Amino acid sequence: MGQGWATAGLPNLLFLLLCYGHPLLVPSQQATRQVTVTHGTSSQATTSGQTTTHQATARQTSAQSPNLVTDEAEASKFVEEYDRTSQVVWNEYAEANWNYNTNITTETSKILLQKNMQIANHTLKYGTQARRFDVNHFQNTTIKRIIKKVQDLERAALPAQELEEYNKILLDMETTYSVATVCHTNGSCLQLEPDLTNVMATSRKYEELLWAWEGWRDKAGRAILQFYPKYVELINQAARLNGYVDAGDSWRSMYETPSLEQDLERLFQELQPLYLNLHAYVRRALHRHYGAQHINLEGPIPAHLLGNMWAQTWSNIYDLVVPFPSAPSMDPTEAMLKQGWTPRRMFKEADDFFTSLGLLPVPPEFWNKSMLEKPTDGREVVCHASAWDFYNGKDFRIKQCTTVNLEDLVVAHHEMGHIQYFMQYKDLPVALREGANPGFHEAIGDVLALSVSTPKHLHSLNLLSSEGGSHEHDINFLMKMALDKIAFIPFSYLVDQWRWRVFDGSITKENYNQEWWSLRLKYQGLCPPVPRTQGDFDPGAKFHVPSSVPYIRYFISFIIQFQFHEALCQAAGHTGPLHKCDIYQSKEAGQRLATAMKLGFSRPWPEAMQLITGQPNMSASAMLSYFKPLLDWLRTENELHGEKLGWPQYNWTPNSARSEGPLPDSGRVSFLGLDLDAQQARVGQWLLLFLGIALLVATLGLSQRLFSIRHQSLHQHPQGPQFGSEVELRHS
Secondary structure (H helix, E strand, O other): OEEEOOOOOOOOOOOEEOEOEOOOOOOOOOOOOOEEOOOOOOOOOOOOOOOOOOOHHHHHHHHOOOOOEOOHHHHHHHHHHHHHHHHHHHHHHHHHHHHHHOOOOHHHHHHHHHHHHHHHHHHHHHHHHHOOEOOOOOOOHHHHHHHHHHOOOHHHHOOHHHHHHHHHHHHHHHHHHHHOEEEOOOOOEEEHHHHHHHHHHHOOOHHHHHHHHHHHHHHHHHHHHOOHHHHHHHHHHHHHHOOOOOHHHHHHHOOOOOOHHHHHHHHHHHHHHHHHHHHHHHHHHHHHHHOOOOOOOOOOEEOOOOOOOOOOOOHHHHHHHOOOOOOOOOOOHHHHHHOOOOHHHHHHHHHHHHHHOOOOOOOHHHHHHOEOOOOOOOOOOOOOOEEEEOOOOOOEEEEOOOOOOHHHHHHHHHHHHHHHHHHHOOOOOHHHOOOOOHHHHHHHHHHHHHHHOOHHHHHHOOOOOOOOOOHHHHHHHHHHHHHHHHHHHHHHHHHHHHHHHHHOOOOOHHHHHHHHHHHHHHHHOEEOOOOOOOOOOHHHHOOOOOOOOOOHHHHHHHHHHHHHHHHHHHHOOOOOOHHHOOOOOOHHHHHHHHHHHOOOOOOOHHHHHHHHHOOOOOOOHHHHHHHHHHHHHHHHHHHHOOOOOOOOOOOOOOHHHOOOEEOOOOOEEEEOOEEEEHHHHHHHHHHHHHHHHHHHHHHHHHHHHHHHHHHHHHOOOOOOOOOOHHHHHHHO
16 A cells, blocks of 8 residues: 655655555655555553644744734745745655665665755745744635645754754664565575565465564564654654644644544444454454464464465455355456566556546656666665655656566556646645645545456456356455455554554553554454564564554545545446446546545645545445445354354464474474574473473472471471471472
């Protein structure tokens, strides 16, 4: 899932990233904005920032002298100057950030840090000037909106030394994540993309999956822990200097919705029955494959068995859970490979879909400058998929280490959705070149992917032999979609529940990892496959945490993309079940999208929602309608097997079930719950043997001593009652 950086006062160079990592590479909230795809029992989703209103401007205005400028003509000149200079500064920053992301070296890192400071200085200069204006009575709503936005200095509010430290920490965390590898004892090392990702997607061996899962967290998460507490301190300091309660309050303010947290909780609760039924069904399927040793039918699922490094989407284990195995396959990957599809072809098809709706084609520069495949020249790159706006109205790029398969075809459409959004609002002032809210930017490409994924559309691309149409075929299709869309809902909800509580102080560095797993248990019904400690930092093994990319946008995007899909299908004249709709070639649907995208951030998001759906609110009803046939089938299937929804045996873990033996192709051994190399295990065995013999000798000696004492006491004359001598001995 593409995800991005959006920060209220600094440039937002939308480096849209996929969160599949659908979900900006700019060290969080830096000038550029990246948008990303590609989704606990004791923890609660409450924060001290009760509302997410933008407090900064009001406080700043009231605290300043009464000599504030109220002249709109002067404000208009200021906005023009800010816009002109921003295009230059943001473009230079985007170029430096792109060069770093596509070639991680000491030199590109140094240049990026310099551009970070340049853009922060620009933000500080113009943000300070913007605070001279009293916009409360301005008639021009565009000027008013821009100045309010520029008044938020974001990280530029930090003192120079702290700002430099903040930028350095963000770059260090991102670099640590991007270059991490997991190595076998024979010296061969695997990177996350595509190596470890492929292991998690294709392996069905419990211990091999565990090796990849644990190895990635040991190398990436643990290494990032050293930076994170200071990052939290500095990002909170910046937020407070801008008038927010903490960084979580700042992030939530981007939605301009005081009831945001309550609205999101309501949406989550509406979708929970669908997730619980999917969870129970998948758990039983995994039980069939891995056995009772590794799966408890009333407990949480071990997090490494769901086909994804973070268990955020489960579509890669479709073969283990397919409802009707005898129905025709719906995976076009084999056909794509046989027909010689390339990453470039995948993006060409995505571009064709957008233009079929009457939307804009990507410019020639896109094909010349994008990185659509992982380089083979030895460069270290950030593989996490992202879309980039260079703020000159013609340069838009995608960075993705694309693999030819259905999942990455969907991701290609997602990222091209970001590019389309960039192109639609390119003529707005720079400060307004953002999505209506961050979730909108994530949703656009995914809306088209809902059509692309249908058997009808894949058949039209000659990737499936038929369009299907039977009940079994429909349920299989909806199951595959649910493993992506429904499985992602709780993960996309909990990531920022955790961060908001870190920012407000209710989660401290001493219990980062404990509370992370409390939330993953509470919302996802998952448990770690091996014990975790304070030294582990599993949140840091997820791209968006070290890169400081807010994640709740993906939860929102997965809700509203179905609202958009439903409305666009109506515009396209579709009749029948929503999951069968394909809006390809519908100019009417394209016009609705274009009208909303052109607004950028110039109007509050409910107005953009109104343009697409005819009403202003977020709702889960379209998503529930889309998956209703599957939910009905799941309920029947789960009742048939007597499934217990949820995870009543929430304390169960698979740790005791781990077999003692060698780990796959690693030269390591599982010994007493520890992963050791063979020599360490042999030393441990001899040590245990020695300790066992020593304990036996000590026990025999003690027994002999006790026997002697008792024998002597039996030959002595009793001096009165003997109270509790044996009891005292047993309790000593």
